[in-house]
Amino acid sequence: MTHTADSPADRLVLDALGVALSARPAASEYAADARFAVAFSGGIDSSVLLDAAARVAGPSRCIALHVHHGLSPHADQWLAHCEAFARERGIAFAAQRVEVMCEVGVSIEAAARDARYRALDTLCVQHGVTTLWLAQHADDQAETVLLQLLRGAGLAGLAAMASEYLPAGAAVTRVRPLLHLLRAQLEQYAAGRELAWVDDESNADTRYARNALRHDVLPALAVHFPGFRDALSRTAAHAASSQRLLDELARVDLQAAAVxxxxxxxxxxxxxxxxxxxxxxxxxxxxxxxxxxxxxxxxxxxxxxxxxxxxxxxxxxxxxxxxxxxxxxxxxxxxGDSAEPADETALVAHDVSELAWQGESIWRLPQWRGTFVFTEAHADDRNAVPAALLRAAPLAARSRSGGERMRSSAHGPGRTLKNLFQEQGVPAWKRDVPLLFAGEMLLFVPLLGVNFAAWPTQDDAREAGAAYIRIDWREDLLIA
Missing domain, CATH: 1.20.59 (Chorismate Mutase Domain, subunit A)
Incomplete structure (x- = not known):
């Protein structure tokens, strides 16, 4: 392997990665013994990124993550190449196979990208890393801005790719250390280091919009507007700045409107x-x-x-x-779909959980993100039931299946939970709560209270001296 420490491309790439490593020196993910992940497809861009990352940070701090889409007949060969490339450099390697499901109106490119990022997120969590490095560069940024312009995107789209960001719902921060470098500079680095990489045949298919821009449009722009990449990068920066102001305004409005x-x-x-x-x-x-x-x-x-x-x-x-x-x-x-009636059954199905109650004060139900709390109470507490009833049969927490009924007062009629929720003004998205059963009898419903049909001794006829237990449902304060 040729040593190119003095070549301009070598210095540019290594300096860019050094900046990424030192950007947040106080953050725990950049501690001396912490690892970061590199999304490694085996193409020239990610090969340069992984090779340089091992040189700058040391191979023990990197893990190469590969996603096998199965879209190409060469996918198995690419997987083997990527693993060998990482092992040659002493870098840990992990891969995950995904099936790309393309919904109506969604391109195969978008579906594959979404599947890839979900898999990379999963791999990062499995291997305990909180930062994922991606190999996009300045040419990719220019292509993205042009694509968004042609699609009529707003400011968020024109802002294109950030050098560091945490997407909504993602588990790890994504970093693009090479975003300000040109594809040609990465090619010079790869040639100088004599790197081997794979070529995805789909990158030459100009039926895909990004490939058409890359092969047909950008070369023409380079002839007549040689500084177009810098101009488009500035456009993305201006759009990102304006979008941040709009987000600040939205936060103010959300604070006033949120429920x-x-x-x-x-x-x-x-x-x-x-x-x-x-x-x-x-x-x-x-x-x-x-x-x-x-x-x-x-x-x-x-x-x-x-x-x-x-x-x-x-x-x-x-x-x-x-x-x-x-x-x-x-x-x-x-x-669900708007054609479905709102809230006839629970929005999310959960497994049934059971407890043989022997005086426990709490029953944690992580699948519902909450806890049943049992405390001693007086007989006149309307959310209290005889302790003997809790011991008489196993307690079960179940999802709503539709049509359940309860009596919300001692002498009132039985009514459906849906009607009671509506009467109390509980919106549908808050009704996904566990129903507490004693055996096959509905005993307690969060937000509604005790089912007075669950035992014969009620109100003024409650047994004197009997032990009573109050039931409460407490949601988790923090939702993951």
Whole structure:
């Protein structure tokens, strides 16, 4: 392997990685014994990044992560090459196979990219790393800005790729140390180091928009506008700066409109804003919930419906497997399609959990992100039940299946949980709670209380001297 320590390309690449390593020296992920991951496809860009990372940080601090999409007949060969490349440098290696599922209206490029990042996130968590290095460079940035311009993207799209960011819902910070270097500089580094890499045949297929830009458009731009990459990079920086200001405005609006820690919005507060500002809030709110960005047309339709129809009108805005709902002055996203009736059954299915109660004070249910709490109480506490009832049969926590009924008062009629939730003004997305059964008898429902049909001795007829236990449901304060 040729030693190129004095070549300009070598110095540029190593200096860029040195800057990335020293950018946050106080952060724990950059401690001397901490590792970072490199997304390693085996192509020239990621090969340069991995080789240089081992030189700058040392091979023990790197782990190469490879995603096997199975889209190419050469995928198995690429996997073997990547593992050998990493092992030759003393770098740990891990890989994951994924199946790319392409939904209607989603390109194979986008589906493969999403599958790749999900797999990389999973691998990072498995191997205990909190930083993922990616090999995109200045030419990639220019292509991204042009693509977004041609798609009519807003500021968030034009901001293109950040050098360091933590995407909503992602487990690790993503870093792009090579973002300010040209593809030609990486090629010079690879040639000087005599690196071997794989060529993905799909990169030559100009039916894909990015490839068409790379092979047909950018070379022509380079002839007539040789500084176009720097100009597009400045455009991305300006867009990112403007987007940050819009996000600050959205945070102010979200603070005024948020209900229940931002899981819902006040309908009146949202509609008090001008359309442009309301759309900005909706985009920011959806991003905070981990939802994919919606088109301007879809957001405009949502605002139109909210302004034109009654407060409890059943909205028909579907997006990314969710339906936008309006209920008692609040709007929120609910899993499922808007054609489905809101909240007939639980939104998320959970396994049944059982407990043979022997006086425990807490019963933690992580799948529901909460805990049942049992405390001694007086017989006149309306959320208290006889201790003997808790011991008489195993307790079970179950999801709603639809049609369950309970008596919310000692002498009242049995009513469906759906009706009781509606009467109490509990929105559908808060009704995914565990139902507490004693044997086959519904005993307690969070947010509604005790089912008075669960035992015959009630109110003034409660047994004198009998031990009673109050039941409470406490949600986790922090949702992961």
């Amino acid at each position: 229940d820690a931002g899981r819902a919005l006040s309908r009146d507060a949202l509609l008090a804003l001008a359309d442009e500002r309301a759309s900005n809030l909706l985009r920011f709110w959806m991003r905070s919930l981990g939802l994919p960005a919606a088109s301007a047309a879809r957001l405009a339709d949502a605002l139109r419906q909210l302004r034109e129809v009654g407060e409890d009108h059943g909205l028909r805005i579907d997006h990314a497997g969710q339906a936008l709902r309006s209920y008692r002055g609040q709007i929120y996203w609910e899993a």
